[in-house]
Amino acid sequence: MNSEQVDAYLRRLGVERSAWPAAPGGAPSATTGVLRDLHLRHLQTVPFENLSVHLGEEIVLEEKRLLDKVVGARRGGLCYELNGAFGLLLTALGFDVTLLAARVYGEEGRLGIPYDHVALRVRTVDGSDWLADVGFGAHSHLPLAFGARGEQEDPAGTFRIVEAGPDEAAGVRAVGAADLDVFMDGRAEYRLEVRPRGLGDFVVGAWWHSTSPRSHFTRSLVCSRVTEDGGRITLSGRRFKVTGSDGTRKERGLETDEEVLEVYRERFGVELDRVPVVRSADRSG
Incomplete structure (x- = not known):
């Protein structure tokens, strides 16, 4: 990425480089505080969001x-796209x-x-290692x-990273002693190599998730983000759900295409010229 691309990405996130203390050369210092903010x-x-899957748009890594x-x-x-782009930044x-x-x-x-998900291991200037993941939904x-x-x-719950043991249910053993299981509120989320x-390396995984009838991404529509108060908003097809930081939930159906496009635009900043339709609904098998 060149300097202009970095500035454009930061503007996408609503921040300028001057928001953080600068390192030699003028760039923000790669500190834990900057990482957390970003x-x-x-x-x-x-x-x-998986809208590309249902709009016929190719996912290119x-x-x-x-x-x-x-x-x-x-x-x-x-x-793959979110953590891939964030890693570049x-x-x-x-x-x-x-x-x-x-x-x-x-x-x-x-x-x-395999290659079901991608996450980031990020090292800051003080040598601290962090698991960054802006692409797992909740x-x-x-x-x-x-x-x-x-x-x-964490504001989203209680997390734990532990060394992975054998997975008896799936008949899979950890590839190596260093494999890690990531838990959220006591529930195993994913196994990390x-x-x-x-x-x-993730091209095949992205292809499978965007084409296979067995992938949940081909069988449903989702667009979701964290809100400024720590809650979450999610549009699943025509169902719009608002979850507060205290766990309260409100949900409503959207009747017209215009309503759907307006929610994408006003609540997610996503401009579409047509409403995505679940492609797998037209498939057999």
Whole structure:
């Protein structure tokens, strides 16, 4: 990323470089405070959404295409796109970023496909390592201390990172002793490998999630982001849900296409010329 692209990304997040203390050269210092601020702002401004899957748009894991979508078109995306783009920004700002592969826990504790999810291991200037993830939907609002093994309190809940053991339900054993399980409020979210990966490693996972009838992303529509008060708003098809930071929930149906497009525009900042329709509804098998 060049300097203009970095500035454009930061404006997308509603912040200027001058908001933080500068390191030599004028760029923001790659501190834990800056990382936490960017992480939360990303969750509040860039929605987790699978609209491309149902609009017939290809998901391309290349730097220019990611920035064109997230920054230029002011869209959101799947984990590969959101954490991929966020990793590019952090790297440009001086953070040491490593892409990590994960498999998401599903029904009955079964693990998903390889390269099911991508998360970021981020090292700050003081040598601290953090698990950053702006692409998992409802997850931690702030980065998690990568090396901590006790409970970590976050506005979204209580998190824990532990060494992974055998997964008897799925018949899968941890690839190595370093594999980690990430828990939220006592529920296993995903199993994280610590081996560094490249963005190209996730192409097959992105293809599977955007095409397979077995992927929940091809069977449903979602657009979701964290709100400024710590709650969450979610549009699932024509159902708009507002969840407060205290857990209260309000939900309403949207009757017309105009209402749907207005919610995308006004509540998520996403401009669409037509309403997405679940593509898998027209598929057999």
